[in-house]
Amino acid sequence: MTFTPTDLEVEGAAGGGTGGDPSPAPPPAQRRRLVRAFLRDRVAVACGVYILLVIVMALAAPLLVKLSGYGPLEFDQSAVDPNLGGLPIGWGGGIGAEHWFGVEPGNGRDIFARIVYGARVSMTIALSATVLTSVLGVVFGLVAGYFGGRVDMLISRVMEFLMAFPALIFMIAVLSALPAENRQLLLVVVISFFGWPYLARIVRGQTMSLKEREFVESARASGASSAQIIFKEILPNLASTIIVMTTLAVPGYVGTEAGLSFLGVGVVPPTPSWGQMIASSVPWYAVDPAYFLIPGSFLFLLVLSFTVLGDRVKKIAESGEGRA
Amino acid sequence: MSRFLLNRLLGMVVVLFLVCLFTFVVFFVLSPDPAVQICGKNCTPEAIDQIRENLGLDQPFLTQFWTFISGLFVGRTYGTGPNAIDCAAPCLGYSFQTSQPVADMIMQRLPVSATIAIGAAVLWLLAGIAGGLISAVREGRFADRFITGLTLTGMSIPNYVLALALQFLLVVTLGWLPFPQAVPFGDDPVQWFMNFLMPWIVLAIGAAAVYTRLTRANVIESLQENYVRTARAKGLSPGLVWRRHALRPALTPIVTIFGMDFANLLGGALITETVFGLNGIGKLAADSITKNDQPVIMGVTLLAAFLVVVGAMVVDLLYTAIDPRVRVGSAK
Numbered sequence: 001m002t003f004t005p006t007d008l009e010v011e012g013a014a015g016g017g018t019g020g021d022p023s024p025a026p027p028p029a030q031r032r033r034l035v036r037a038f039l040r041d042r043v044a045v046a047c048g049v050y051i052l053l054v055i056v057m058a059l060a061a062p063l064l065v066k067l068s069g070y071g072p073l074e075f076d077q078s079a080v081d082p083n084l085g086g087l088p089i090g091w092g093g094g095i096g097a098e099h100w101f102g103v104e105p106g107n108g109r110d111i112f113a114r115i116v117y118g119a120r121v122s123m124t125i126a127l128s129a130t131v132l133t134s135v136l137g138v139v140f141g142l143v144a145g146y147f148g149g150r151v152d153m154l155i156s157r158v159m160e161f162l163m164a165f166p167a168l169i170f171m172i173a174v175l176s177a178l179p180a181e182n183r184q185l186l187l188v189v190v191i192s193f194f195g196w197p198y199l200a201r202i203v204r205g206q207t208m209s210l211k212e213r214e215f216v217e218s219a220r221a222s223g224a225s226s227a228q229i230i231f232k233e234i235l236p237n238l239a240s241t242i243i244v245m246t247t248l249a250v251p252g253y254v255g256t257e258a259g260l261s262f263l264g265v266g267v268v269p270p271t272p273s274w275g276q277m278i279a280s281s282v283p284w285y286a287v288d289p290a291y292f293l294i295p296g297s298f299l300f301l302l303v304l305s306f307t308v309l310g311d312r313v314k315k316i317a318e319s320g321e322g323r324a
Numbered sequence: 325m326s327r328f329l330l331n332r333l334l335g336m337v338v339v340l341f342l343v344c345l346f347t348f349v350v351f352f353v354l355s356p357d358p359a360v361q362i363c364g365k366n367c368t369p370e371a372i373d374q375i376r377e378n379l380g381l382d383q384p385f386l387t388q389f390w391t392f393i394s395g396l397f398v399g400r401t402y403g404t405g406p407n408a409i410d411c412a413a414p415c416l417g418y419s420f421q422t423s424q425p426v427a428d429m430i431m432q433r434l435p436v437s438a439t440i441a442i443g444a445a446v447l448w449l450l451a452g453i454a455g456g457l458i459s460a461v462r463e464g465r466f467a468d469r470f471i472t473g474l475t476l477t478g479m480s481i482p483n484y485v486l487a488l489a490l491q492f493l494l495v496v497t498l499g500w501l502p503f504p505q506a507v508p509f510g511d512d513p514v515q516w517f518m519n520f521l522m523p524w525i526v527l528a529i530g531a532a533a534v535y536t537r538l539t540r541a542n543v544i545e546s547l548q549e550n551y552v553r554t555a556r557a558k559g560l561s562p563g564l565v566w567r568r569h570a571l572r573p574a575l576t577p578i579v580t581i582f583g584m585d586f587a588n589l590l591g592g593a594l595i596t597e598t599v600f601g602l603n604g605i606g607k608l609a610a611d612s613i614t615k616n617d618q619p620v621i622m623g624v625t626l627l628a629a630f631l632v633v634v635g636a637m638v639v640d641l642l643y644t645a646i647d648p649r650v651r652v653g654s655a656k
Contacts (some may be wrong), residue, residue: 044648059478164339164636165346166628176613213459249486254481259595262484263610268416278484282599286496296485296572309475 003112044312052304058119065117068100070110072117072272078110088181093290104280105288112274115298121273122302125184126253127192133253134246136196138238141203142230146211152204158196167194169257175265183268191256203238210234240317248310251303258299263287274299332640335436336633341393348389351618392616392622393416416626417619422613426623430605439605440597441524441589445529448535449582453571455532456539461566463544471536478533487526487599494522523600527593531585542574549573580639587635589626 038044057064065071080103081089093102093111100152101111144155168198172188178186210216213235260266267273274295281292335452361373376382381389391400395415411417416426423527459471503517509516546552547570555569556562592606601607612620 006655081372127388157461161342164629164632165343166588166625166632168594169625169628170347172447172594172613176616177351182579188492243406251480258482259484262482263595266615267474275482278482278488282488285492287498289492292485292488292492296482296488300481300485302480304477310602 034316038312040046044269045311046168047308047312050301050305051069051309053283054119054298055123057116058123061116061120062097065113065204068110068112070099070113072108072109073270074102074113076103076108076110078108080105087287092295093288095250095290098203101294102290105291111277111291114277115274115295118272118274118277118295121267122275122299123258125187125191125248125257127304129195129257130246130250130252132188132192133195133199133249134242136192137245138204138235138242140196140201140202142234142238144200145204145207146226146230146234148208155200156204157175159200162194162197165194170194171256171260172263172265175260179269183266187260187266189255191253195249199249200241202245206238206241209233234307244310244314244317247306247313251306251310254299254303254306332588332637339633340635341627344393344626345389347622347625351622360382365532368392384442409640416623419612419617419620421615421617421620424607425618429608430623430627433603433605433608437590437592437600437606439520440472440527440593440602440604443520443524444527444531444589445582445586447524448532451528451532451644452535453539453575455536455577456574457566458569459536460543460547460570461562463540468540472540475533475536478529481529483526483530484595484599486507486529487522488598489527490522522594523596523602526600527589538581539571542577543570546570546573554590574623576643579642583635583639583642584632587631588628591631592624 008056013229028059076099081087087105088103090096090102093105094104095142099112101109101115103110104114140155140159143150175183175186175188178232211229216229216233219229224233256279257266258273261273261275262279264279267276269276275293278292278299281295286293359372359379359381373382380388383391394400395411395417397414399415400411413423414427418425419429422429436628455471455475459468462468495503501521502515543566549569552565552569555565560569589606592604592609593608594610596602597606598610599602605627608620609624611617612624
């Protein structure tokens, strides 16, 4: 389930056009109102704060690790008990002043350092995949919707094909067959490759209705080229849809990266990633629960924050608080 | 109607063919030489050549692809002369690792995946539709906000995290469930049920959340309809209005995604099966991927695509049965 890039989007698609009817982009004063409506929402603010925290954590990883004293790849054999099969010494997987989140059983790597560096991987991959899918989705959606005819036929068939494809199995198969170097880039490419049709489908539908509107016609009458009409007239009107769809897509990508790393075809060890940390904690879950609970909670909260945020953005965009 | 069916069937065949081609190309280009893999350590160049010839790997790409496709329908023969092995249709080839026919391997695993998928589907449909209905008729009140909060949580928790947390909580800490252990249904139904309970819950939670939201949104929409007002004005009891007039049209989109979700799950719940060590199709896929067992990966990918495509088609046909507003034949 984690792997449909947009779980929430399905409501819009199936519910019949809740994906947001084409509304003009809000002028600055209304945009401010939109921001204010957003800031009044305490849950949304909390989610935003958590996401910012993770981003800061990712950016400042080397600094934070200096503060805590252990790098993500450093072994600390003094923190684990060789007589107990390498179980961390102390409560909660060795949580204490020395190791803030405890250590990994077995080799004693610092979990705090790995969480902080893992945040880099998760954020980089999820955000890059979001950017790439958005670009692909918007461009193909616009082109298919605007030009129609054969171009539309072709793009629509490709989208149908990609959406019917067993993406997860295929992603795993491709990733396992490819060489291990540059894994992060590959992950982004593979995730985006299967992700863009979900946005493109909606952009296409809206473009088709927008291009019949008067302002497009008058632009055409005054001699604007197709490119000008697409990018200057139609694209700005799609802004709210694109924002909503992309916010809703991010949690899916975070989950997909973690899931692929969990299955052993994502980020290559020893580079830490949250999904991979959870995977390596599986044999230890009964004796050292902190080892899966810590990365598990970080991951869960990140996905939750993005999901809630996407949900709120969608509601605000739909209720028209920003438009009124 | 028959024209519609024909169109769908044709589209289905095209998609499946493309899936075949796509997967085949990727493996043809990407994976390391399987002959070297099979041959093992003490291998001579002659032995490698022999294996290549037997598997048809010395043929050009198009010939190999054609043999594979025709093998699906009429079977194929590996090797020549006295060593020839017949592989009856639908022939998916033989595993590079175990030398078993891939079709048999998949058939052996299918019951486990089916059990997982059916159990989870029952759970998430019940929870999702009930939750969505309650949420919709109590729109804006506490129950609605509580359920909405739950669904966001349910959608966000990665299933392997949930699997580990549940195992830790229910098995290790509370001791309510025994350690998962596969037993056939006939030997010990209780143990069998306990064994599948956690995978069912894990798979159902994420989907139940999505279905709850979908049901809620659609029921709220249909509650605004004129026919609901009419039903209310006629003096029908609220329960009957909700069930018969508000819920029924709301079910159409649910059927749509259910067909896809169920087919997806049947094609292998990779992560859940791996975490719980259940020998279903998902586990088969995960295992063969780590061992680079090409024919098995191909087989599973094809099966999964087949199920999804068939699922989508069944959904389209069911539409007409569920929603009297949709009549394919007359509409098009």
